[in-house]
Amino acid sequence: MMSNEGYAQSFGVDRAEAEGLTVDSIQPSPAAPRADASARASHWSVVKFVSKDGEGKNIPTREGNSKFGWRHFSGPHNIHDPKVIKIVTSERPEKKDGARRVYGGVLTNRLGAVLARIKVIAQYSYKTADGDYVLADHSHKIGTITAYCERVARNKCPDAVNET
Numbered sequence: 001m002m003s004n005e006g007y008a009q010s011f012g013v014d015r016a017e018a019e020g021l022t023v024d025s026i027q028p029s030p031a032a033p034r035a036d037a038s039a040r041a042s043h044w045s046v047v048k049f050v051s052k053d054g055e056g057k058n059i060p061t062r063e064g065n066s067k068f069g070w071r072h073f074s075g076p077h078n079i080h081d082p083k084v085i086k087i088v089t090s091e092r093p094e095k096k097d098g099a100r101r102v103y104g105g106v107l108t109n110r111l112g113a114v115l116a117r118i119k120v121i122a123q124y125s126y127k128t129a130d131g132d133y134v135l136a137d138h139s140h141k142i143g144t145i146t147a148y149c150e151r152v153a154r155n156k157c158p159d160a161v162n163e164t
Contacts, residue, residue, distance in 0.1 A: 001083075001084060001087055001105065001106070001107045001108075001118070001160075001161055002087060002105060002106060002108065003087055003088055003090055003091045003103075003104075003105045003106075004016065004021040004022055004091065004094070004104045004105055004106060005054075005091045006087070006091075006105075007019070007021055007106050007108065007112070007114075008021065010112065011108075011112040015112065019106070019114055021104065021106065022094040022104055043063065044062060044063055044064050044065045044069060044133065045062055045063070045133075045135060046062060046063040047060045047061070047062055047063075047143075048060075048061050048062065048063055048070050048082065049061055049082045049085075049086070050143075051085055051086045051089040051090065052089075052090070053089050053090065053091065053092065053093065053101075053103070054090065054091040054092035054093075055092055055093075057124060057141075058141070059089050059101075059122050059124070059141070059143050059144060060140075060141060060142075060143035060144070061082070061085055061143055061144040062142070062143055062144070064144075067132075067133075068123075068128065068133070068142075068144075068145045068146060069143075069144060069145070070144075072145075072146055073144075073146045073147045073148060076154075076155075076156070077146070077147060077148040077149065077155055077156055077157055078149075078156045078157045078158075078159065078161070078162070079147050079148075079157055079161060079162065080162045081161075081162040081163075084105075084118065084147065084157075084161055084162065085120055085144060085147055087105055088103050088104065088105035088118050088119075088120045088147070089103045089120050089122065089144075091103065091105075093122075098125075099123050099124045099125035099129070100121065100122075100123060100124075100129065101121070101122045101123075101124055102119060102120075102121055103119070103120040103121075103122070104117065104118065104119055104120075105117075105118040105120075106118065107149075107157070107158070107160060107161050115158060115160065116149040116150075116151070116152055116157055116158055116160075116161060117149060117150040117151060118147065118148070118149055118150075118157065118161065119147065119148055119149075119150060120144060120146075120147045121144070121145045121146050121147070122141075122142075122143055122144050122145060123141070123142040123143065123145050124141050124142075124143075125141060125142060126138040126139070126140055126141065126142065127142065128142055128145070149161065
């Protein structure tokens with residue numbers, strides 16, 4: 001599995017664009033920092049891990065619940081490996097709308113055929129867009145809302161996505 005920009009680096013910008021992938025720039029991905037070890041309670045706001053995007057912004061993935069976060073997408077969308085989120089969010093967002101950020105990546109075979117297109121939606125704010133969930137520290141971010149595969153049944157990723 002790789003980000004859209006990783007695909008362009010491996011198979012060329014022309015081929016990435018022919019596949020309809022958004023590629024702004026070709027840059028190596030920065031290493032992601034470790035999640036906050038002090039948060040251990042089982043609560044929607046507990047940070048499972050943190051990714052750093054191509055703009056240098058920390059994007060946490062929180063425990064969440066049925067509405068957002070790890071619990072929201074890991075089962076229903078078959079994403080069980082944190083590396084999936086870290087890889088896809090390692091580049092610049094494809095789209096930004098206020099605090100909402102959309103990241104894209106692809107799962108390919110060794111020949112570069114796209115097996116799945118992966119989307120990660122993040123909220124770069126201290127509260128969710130609907131205002132139902134708010135972090136006490138307004139300098140912290142909600143982070144990953146959901147992650148899923150496009151163009152597959154029920155947006156459920158193939159098992160191979162977890163074998164990165």
